[in-house]
Amino acid sequence: NAGVTQTPKFQVLKTGQSMTLQCAQDMNHNSMYWYRQDPGMGLRLIYYSASEGTTDKGEVPNGYNVSRLNKREFSLRLESAAPSQTSVYFCASSEADTTLAGGQFFGPGTRLTVL
Amino acid sequence: RKEVEQDPGPFNVPEGATVAFNCTYSNSASQSFFWYRQDCRKEPKLLMSVYSSGNEDGRFTAQLNRASQYISLLIRDSKLSDSATYLCVVFNAGNNRKLIWGLGTSLAVNP
Numbered sequence: 645n646a647g648v649t650q651t652p653k654f655q656v657l658k659t660g661q662s663m664t665l666q667c668a669q670d671m672n673h674n675s676m677y678w679y680r681q682d683p684g685m686g687l688r689l690i691y692y693s694a695s696e697g698t699t700d701k702g703e704v705p706n707g708y709n710v711s712r713l714n715k716r717e718f719s720l721r722l723e724s725a726a727p728s729q730t731s732v733y734f735c736a737s738s739e740a741d742t743t744l745a746g747g748q749f750f751g752p753g754t755r756l757t758v759l
Numbered sequence: 760r761k762e763v764e765q766d767p768g769p770f771n772v773p774e775g776a777t778v779a780f781n782c783t784y785s786n787s788a789s790q791s792f793f794w795y796r797q798d799c800r801k802e803p804k805l806l807m808s809v810y811s812s813g814n815e816d817g818r819f820t821a822q823l824n825r826a827s828q829y830i831s832l833l834i835r836d837s838k839l840s841d842s843a844t845y846l847c848v849v850f851n852a853g854n855n856r857k858l859i860w861g862l863g864t865s866l867a868v869n870p
Contacts, residue, residue, distance in 0.1 A: 687860040749805070
């Protein structure tokens with residue numbers, strides 16, 4: 645039982661390049677999330693998927709797109725990376741988004757640097 | 760006023776000490792509350808949900824005070840391994856769904 649896995653762990657991009665961050669969970673959770681964490685800003689929600697087949701914008705969605713590929717997988721895409729997207733990205737999952745009962749479980753994160 | 764506020768610390772305590780953190784929130788309609796811990800350069804991990812009646816898990820006790828709009832975390836008999844940043848999380852469900860993370864309180868337990 646691996647919980648939430650993310651790939652890659654580290655990535656360096658040049659401005660304008662694109663990339664996709666992958667996330668998978670094996671806990672049979674319905675809801676999945678993408679966050680970014682920056683010094684002094686705390687965790688900020690980028691997008692979330694309350695259930696398979698749905699996605700919604702979070703607090704900071706601009707410059708990102710997501711795909712809920714199936715119940716297990718939720719990917720985050722940067723179409724044209726900018727230095728402002730340098731951050732640590734966390735994927736998380738939870739049983740249900742309506743109450744978040746049981747909390748959210750996080751992957752180990754991806755450290756992204758955009759030059 | 761920030762939606763969720765925490766004292767950033769750092770709190771430096773000796774092993775065996777009791778330490779308490781508070782977290783205040785601004786939305787009186789907030790419904791769910793959590794404490795997470797985050798080790799340096801690691802992901803956040805759920806420590807406890809916070810229930811209206813208060814709850815305890817070993818050395819950790821969480822309390823909710825709706826009247827004053829704060830939650831608290833008490834750690835008894837601190838261990839070196841308790842050194843981490845403790846994040847307060849407040850959740851508002853429904854049409855205006857919102858999950859708000861505090862910036863965290865840093866705890867260092869010293870030998």
